[in-house]
Amino acid sequence: MSGATMAGAVRPVLELSGIHKAFPGVKALSDAGLRLYPGEVHTLMGQNGAGKSTLIKVLTGVYTPDAGTIVLDGRPVSPTSTLEAQQLGISTVYQEVNLCPNLSVAENIFIGRYPRKLFGIDWATMRRDAEVLLRQLEIDIEVTQPLSHYPLAIQQMVAISRALNISAKVLILDEPTSSLDEAEVQLLFRVLRRLREQGMAILFVTHFLDQTYAISDRITVMRNGEREGEYPCSALSRLALVNKMVGAPAAPEPAEAALQAAQVAQGETLLATRALSRKGVLAPVDITIHKGELLGLAGLLGSGRTELARLLFGADKADGGSIAIGGRDGVFATPRDAIAAGVGFCSEDRKHEGAILTLSVRENLILALQAKTGMLRAIPLKRQQQLATDYVKWLGIKTASIETPIGTLSGGNQQKVLLARWLATDPKLLILDEPTRGIDVRAKQEIMDYVTTLCRKGLSILFISYELPEVLRCSDRMVVMRDRKACGEYRRGELDEQSVLQVIAGGGEQGAPA
Amino acid sequence: AKPLVIGFSQVGAESEWRTANTVSIKDAAKKAGVTLKFADAQQRQENQVKAIRSFIAQKVDVIAFSPVVESGWDTVLREAKAAKIPVILTDRDVNVTDKSLYVTLIGSDFVEEGRRAGRWLVDYAKKTPGKVLNIVELQGTVGSAPAIDRKTGFEEVTKGNAQLKLLRTQTGEFTRAKGKEVMEAFLKAHGKNINVLYAHNDDMAIGAIQAIEEAGLKPGKDIVIVSIDGVKGAFEAMMLGKLNVTVECSPLLGPQLMQAAQDVVAGKPVAKRIVTEERVFPAEVAAKEFPNRKY
Amino acid sequence: MSAAQMKPADPPRASSEPANAAPRAGFGSLLGHPLAKPLLALATLLLLDLIFIPGFFTLELRDGHLYGPLVDIVNRAAPLMLAALGMTLVIATRGIDISVGAVVALSGTMAAMLIGGTMVVNNGVPEYVANTPMALALAAALGAAVLCGAWNGVLVAGLKLQPIVATLILMVAGRGLAQLLTDGQIVTVYYQPFFFLGSGYLLGLPFALWIVAAVLLVVGLLLKKTALGLFIQAVGINPVAARLAGVRTATLIFFVYVFCSACAGLAGLMIASNIKSADANNAGLLLELDAILAVTLGGTSLAGGKFSLAGSMIGALIIQTLTYTIYSLGVPPEVNMVVKSIVVFAVCLSQSSSFKKLWKGRA
């Protein structure tokens, strides 16, 4: 633990206590609290829906708490807007990227605090400053392009640099790492350590235990909207932490257990692509997926995994090659074709491509099945409710009712609903693009368990994840992508993490991130 | 010789009357061998100004137009004058400080039409002395020149007449549908107390007639109906005894306009005001007049 | 695929009954019901009428027809209700259709031109003869409306033009086409059976009302019995996600515009039949604005998504009641618009929960 001095004498820079917040039908926070000292990285942990994001939103004036006090620097405050929170010295990166897609990268960083000159905003300076800021995070992009030109990971980094640029006392990061790869996470941590040295108080939310232990000084655990407890990082073992989050002794690595029995024979081929490609986004790719197989897709950000997935699902139309599945050969022109052929696809961008935010959990859940069944043959309401209730139970989705709008669910629970959406269509091949992004340990474990169970029952899965260990652990076979083409295929056990990293980074060079 | 070029800016095609007016002008131009540049202003003055500007740019021989509104013509007419293009008004007057900005106005007098409708009613009332007649009025579009003038003219004549009492006035926007709708409401509110309907145009009267019939009353008998324009539909209604009188407002200005334009260009003197010949058609003459109607 | 095999693995078998299926209906939730506010606004208007307009609620049976101000209002509101019906679905997909008025003019003109008709007096008995068989004429008029809708649909769903410009084109040109057909003249119809559509009575009630009820019923059933409603909302809220879930977004949007125009076409027939003529210049003028207003007063957001057909119907009734009230109260015509705008403001405010909060806060 570098430099973090936490003598008892130091006054917390921020203290929340007795916070209550209820939404219609949900008690999101009850008697929640938090203490934050200058010069520490404090991790907030808890399962999906534990109330972490809500607590942060209360703290930063997005929501007004029903009860409770916030004390900043010894003075009680009650910010009513994010602007006010910023002015109080609280800088925040929210869970869902909250930037303006239509503005340039530079502007997203500086909006509200523009460098000025005689005749208004000084664009040149802004551009230069933005480049400098991003370079600290080792990002080298054209900052005058609109934000929407860049992938989610870059957007996340932009959001972080925006928060860093606000000279604040308190920096809050709500799951900033969920779309970053390992190297980028390390980078971020370097920056955070530097800020900690400068005396800033940092509140950090993550679901990754590794990251928690790598960076934090202290941990606050939340469960069911309450503060379960606050612990120095060194005094809490991983198992104890998980237990505290879950509220019961955790099962020993269930995914691992499920995998023990897993030794699939090379089944028959389900899907095979021949030189599948799309100009500018994907070089010709040949892959094969067998029945009941879990095929992992590894690669760096932007290596083309998502694009391959989209072509396989017909979300984008391939302009070369073909896909052979179930006797048909050709490319999918629309998602409907793919769905008809028994393909399902969970997109990596939950907010824009998955959830239909103001529709209910039930409606979101049955949407794909209904589309597959056909518009005219409505699934009877009873049956819909049955399905929804079953899946809510089965996947442990935390929701007030199946008629609650999905937008009010916590991120992890939304993801589960979307998984259920595809499971309900009984697909032959399910493409999961970062299904575990932003999901807590237990849920992640659960999802991976379902996924492997499903595989054993004959479902094939194409699995994309930024978490290499996860891919390695689960996949029967793994394809590594680099620079928008497939560049290697490995069976289980053929590679370990270190060698995969080398493949990903490009041949035998020493490219593995620190 | 080069044929005469007239630029004509029409108000729009907002009513049957207006369409008849357009047709008359186009036909007359063809007959007189005049090249007509026609522009529809879609009921907007600014479009009319634009059209007149483009006529000036095209250097037409004569500019003619039916102004959408009375006021606001000084600037553009001055430009026309500077370009030495004579201007003829049709149908409606303009309100300019300098009367030399236009040569002549050809058209009807809306106030006079209102007066005529009023006079007919005053005469009608004389037949039943002592009886008070309750009038409802269907106005044209609020703020439009014919609506204002026809109301003014009618009031001028009927005001102070103890036998004539205005019960309700509401806008029917010159359309059949609105005329019917408003008349329905009048009938529900006052029922058999209504003796007379004064409609600012035939279309509203025709709509109202339907409303009266649907209310179980006899238009033309239980309720006396006076309207303005003299379109075909009005004559048909009069022949069936459902309308009592219509005051003509002739849209057939084409021949007079061509004549005036040719005179102006030839340098002949032209009267500042050319009034179209218009009549009042009571139901009794409807059958006889019907075959002669052109619109 | 049968429903039984829809689940892949073995989720805990459903032993439970559907949990938390519907929120329990209590008085509190009744007030919170999305239709409560528009209904309340309508009720308030009617209450004012009750106080200020004598005989407002009288209904009498005359020749087997129900007759009275209330009947007038629903009768007059029928075309608006139809237009609002179509508009609701368009708005639900995040679109807008400002060509409604033009389509009304076009379809009314088509029908009137084709039917036309003359009165022939045969031995003192007047007989009405149509130029074209009425069924054919009505079909042609509706066909024209559907074509208009298809045009809008292609522009919006196919070419991806912004709905307001896409429909602006037809708004301008459509009325022009109608006028071209009629040469700018009002076409009067002399064919008795045609009048039944707009001013006939069935079982004591205006026939127009039955038409609206029938369309409402069909659409309601369609929305209930098929997944149409769900898909429309999904497309309105998140078109990208809907497409990825396998919804035919473009087709859906196309048909929604077709339906909207068809409704407008029907409304056009009604209006033409009611005034026994087609007025290409004025029929349905600004009807689109009233329809949009009705939809919003009914609680549907212009941002797309959740919609309420019943709400739109109530919205249309609010507008027509207001118009009727203005006529009956003897409001001078030059004040009409001010009154109308103030009522619209008031209705909107009464529907705003933030306003209510403020009000309570002050009180």
Next chain:
Amino acid sequence: MNAVLNSARALPGAPYFTSVVTVVLLAVLLVAGGAAYPGFLSWQVMLNLLIDNAFLLVIAVGMGIVILSGGIDLSVGSVLALTTMVAAWLLGSAHWPPAAVIAAVLVIGAVFGAAQGAMIHFFQLQPFIVTLAGMFLARGLCYLISIESITIDDPAFVAISQMQVPVLGGFLSVGALIALLLLAVTIWVSRRTAFGRAVYAIGGNEQSALMMGLAVGRTRILVYAFSGFCATLGGVLFAFYMLSGYGQHAQGTELDAIAAVVIGGTLLSGGYGYVAGALSGVLVLGTIQTLIAFDGTLSSWWTKIVIGALLFLFCVVQRLLSARVKT
């Protein structure tokens, strides 16, 4: 990445290309007109485009800002009419000096707009409805002043109205110059001020703008106030142009303004586009009208059909071209 790229793909072309395409198409339209009608391409006809559409340009600039912020303002045409009415009445009946009258109406417009903005913001009402009611209200208020048109004969006003500012052999009206000035200032505001950028941010994603700590409420109210201001300024120009006040002036101008903004390349859903697009949009509409006036053989209904057809042609070609340039 693809997520966002795809949603960007779904947008009707990038605003930048659309704007360029609009300008190119406008040039094509003008050249075609010049080829078809003698005298069409004369300098003064071009300047007349500006003179005749100055008020529309001003309104479209205000509308552009509103649309960029993700809203809409239907009240502008009526507010314009109300302005002419109030101005004519103040000049004619109350005998105020012109400068005071202009100042007064501009303030009235800004307040009217701000009030609409406040209703939209504080009560979370839909802009379409609030401004639709505002449209009825403003039109209605006109008739409360007078149902007849009022002539403006104030000498100073008349003098400004008839002033011709020479420009390279042709002339422009004072109104056209004011409109161009307003356009320039607004372009600057939209590019170089925090307010202007906040407008884009709100249009791009209101929720994010709020989360980033922008004063969403204040910006929104200012946006509508600005639109109201532009509507009244447009009204003043209209009063210069027409020298009259009338309740029926400028019916349907709001649709023209919206069409101009959208044709100029701005997305109706907000966030994407340029203020300068208002100029190209207005010029396109003006050119179509001028073409029809020069043709001079169309009957009323053919005028409408041809306007529709030209609009269609323009929008479709614009859409196809910008889609092509994009990929």
